[in-house]
Amino acid sequence: MTSQFSFELQATDGKARKGVIKTPRGEIRTPAFMPVGTAATVKAMMPESVRATGADILLGNTYHLMLRPTAERIDRLGGLHKFMNWDRPILTDSGGFQVMSLAELRKLTEEGVAFKSHIDGSKHMLTPERSMEIQRLLGSDIVMCFDECPALPADRKRINESMQLSMRWAKRSREAFGDRPGHALFGIQQGGLEQDMRAESAEALKAIGFEGYAVGGLAVGEGQEAMFGVLDYAPDMLPMDRPRYLMGVGKPDDIVGAVARGIDMMDCVLPSRSGRTGQVFTRHGVVNIKNARHADDPRPLDEHCTCPACSNYSRAYLHHVFRANEMISGMLLTWHNLHYFQEIMQGMRDAIEGGTFEAWQVAFHEGRAQGDIEPF
Numbered sequence: 001m002t003s004q005f006s007f008e009l010q011a012t013d014g015k016a017r018k019g020v021i022k023t024p025r026g027e028i029r030t031p032a033f034m035p036v037g038t039a040a041t042v043k044a045m046m047p048e049s050v051r052a053t054g055a056d057i058l059l060g061n062t063y064h065l066m067l068r069p070t071a072e073r074i075d076r077l078g079g080l081h082k083f084m085n086w087d088r089p090i091l092t093d094s095g096g097f098q099v100m101s102l103a104e105l106r107k108l109t110e111e112g113v114a115f116k117s118h119i120d121g122s123k124h125m126l127t128p129e130r131s132m133e134i135q136r137l138l139g140s141d142i143v144m145c146f147d148e149c150p151a152l153p154a155d156r157k158r159i160n161e162s163m164q165l166s167m168r169w170a171k172r173s174r175e176a177f178g179d180r181p182g183h184a185l186f187g188i189q190q191g192g193l194e195q196d197m198r199a200e201s202a203e204a205l206k207a208i209g210f211e212g213y214a215v216g217g218l219a220v221g222e223g224q225e226a227m228f229g230v231l232d233y234a235p236d237m238l239p240m241d242r243p244r245y246l247m248g249v250g251k252p253d254d255i256v257g258a259v260a261r262g263i264d265m266m267d268c269v270l271p272s273r274s275g276r277t278g279q280v281f282t283r284h285g286v287v288n289i290k291n292a293r294h295a296d297d298p299r300p301l302d303e304h305c306t307c308p309a310c311s312n313y314s315r316a317y318l319h320h321v322f323r324a325n326e327m328i329s330g331m332l333l334t335w336h337n338l339h340y341f342q343e344i345m346q347g348m349r350d351a352i353e354g355g356t357f358e359a360w361q362v363a364f365h366e367g368r369a370q371g372d373i374e375p376f
């Protein structure tokens, strides 16, 4: 066990990177997918089950936790790890993105964002300093700078103003974070789809200095082609020897494309949210378990998958419990989806190490293009 936060780059294949982040709470193998535990739980999953899918780290949402049960209460109860029974690393977002997407009556100023809770209408203020305080009270291992980003498309003026504000907030975040050995603060690159602003943002962040760097402001409505367009250059602007995190991404092919472009960490609600709506990700593309074609099908979702949903249950059963609104439906499908996402990450780590990432990608895309097995 280490008492410091560190990142070791172990292998590269093209732009793709394999490595390990070391923290006092354990190692994070990269490329890493982080399941989202919004309200101190990955919905429908026990923490030990999340771990069994292969997750090394979870993401927690500052915005949700500050409103309910509040960061101060979690701190009094021993911190987020103890509170939710997850003793491995946790990354928390800054609350900035969700304030802008969920809160009511927002007022954005140089100081921060004043808003009303979407839960009970109570008034709050998030600033870089308050966001750092909340993430410290939660006990987060990887803390994100407080930032602001516009939905895309947005004009250059709006993107520039937002990026400049985020860079001033990044400096305030660094100062407020202070000296906390074993914990990391990540800066967030902004600049929308504008290459010159991405470069300016990267330079501003490097001048401040962070333990890791995120590519922010993507997956906000621009589409995969535009996102990959930015990822063709944005990660190269960030330091080689620090982890690079793409926030809020994504679908399996987004994840693979991002890793191919030099991204080390990602998070997304997609596998867990989809698990609750009957959408299943498999090696052969997306399966919708509510379709009538599964009603009499005795076969597993994926005969090669080793997750509990595939090992012990038929498509017919999964179809039945989904249609009957039984809780086990969300539990099993979420487990399968998280297992599949982690399997992709392990496949990529092995392929990068072995120098076969190009061939791995071809096989990945061929498998998914095949589509689901023929109806029973």
Ligand SMILES: [Zn+2]
Pocket: 301, 302, 305, 306, 307, 308, 309, 310, 311, 336, 339
């Ligand atoms: Zn499975």
